[in-house]
């Protein structure tokens with residue numbers, strides 16, 4: 001099998017739906033999940049490129065592994081749950097720092113998942129790729145709706161904070177409105193749009209990485225042991 005040309009990493013707190021988003025996109029279904037241990041990846045062929053997409057564990061005990069998975073990443077998907085404000089705060093407090101090992105040209109997508117559960121979210125009804133985020137209406141949802149705790153503007157504000165943190169010029173990177181998504185792994189809302197927008201955007205990053213030297217991969221042997229992982233509980 002050919003080595004991946006580029007890497008995309010999903011980060012975010014436990015239970016926000018990282019594994020579910022990836023399974024919805026790659027396997028076109030919404031199976032029951034168990035909390036991820038360590039990390040796992042899928043390979044996606046996009047045009048003539050092989051892209052690896054890494055699913056990481058949100059649980060605190062695996063936190064130290066995050067920066068290893070991010071090493072050389074062409075894009076990072078920072079995921080939160082729109083019905084859980086704390087999950088967006090965690091991205092800033094715990095996860096953004098893990099991306100310091102990513103490629104210098106790394107792209108950032110901010111993804112608010114579980115919109116199907118929120119009062120303002122879209123209804124159920126299968127894959128809805130291509131629609132704008134946060135569309136109201138749609139019936140047929142049996143589960144009680146929750147008050148939405150995070151608005152798209154909050155995600156846009158976080159994206160702008162990332163640019164400041166990375167000292168990037170707003171004019172030289174994709175606009176916040178292009179990089180903030182609201183999704184539902186359950187219904188498929190915006191899931192194709194998220195991944196495929198990102199695939200198209202990472203191709204130039206991959207070409208840039210190639211021009212700069214050999215691709216970086218996860219090298220477990222050369223990484224330092226995670227400082228915050230207790231012995232005996234790691235994958």
Ligand SMILES: Nc1nc2c(ncn2[C@@H]2O[C@H](COP(=O)(O)OP(=O)(O)OP(=O)(O)O)[C@@H](O)[C@H]2O)c(=O)[nH]1
Nearest residue numbers: 014015016017018019020033035036058184185186
């Ligand atoms: N209603 C709804 N439930 C979701 C959605 N995405 C995930 N879930 C549920 O949320 C729970 C957690 O989903 P996971 O995909 O395992 O979450 P995760 O972010 O991978 O969690 P860790 O692996 O622990 O970091 C599961 O019960 C999923 O079925 C969604 O879009 N809508």
Ligand SMILES: [Mg+2]
Nearest residue numbers: 018019035036
């Ligand atoms: Mg998971």
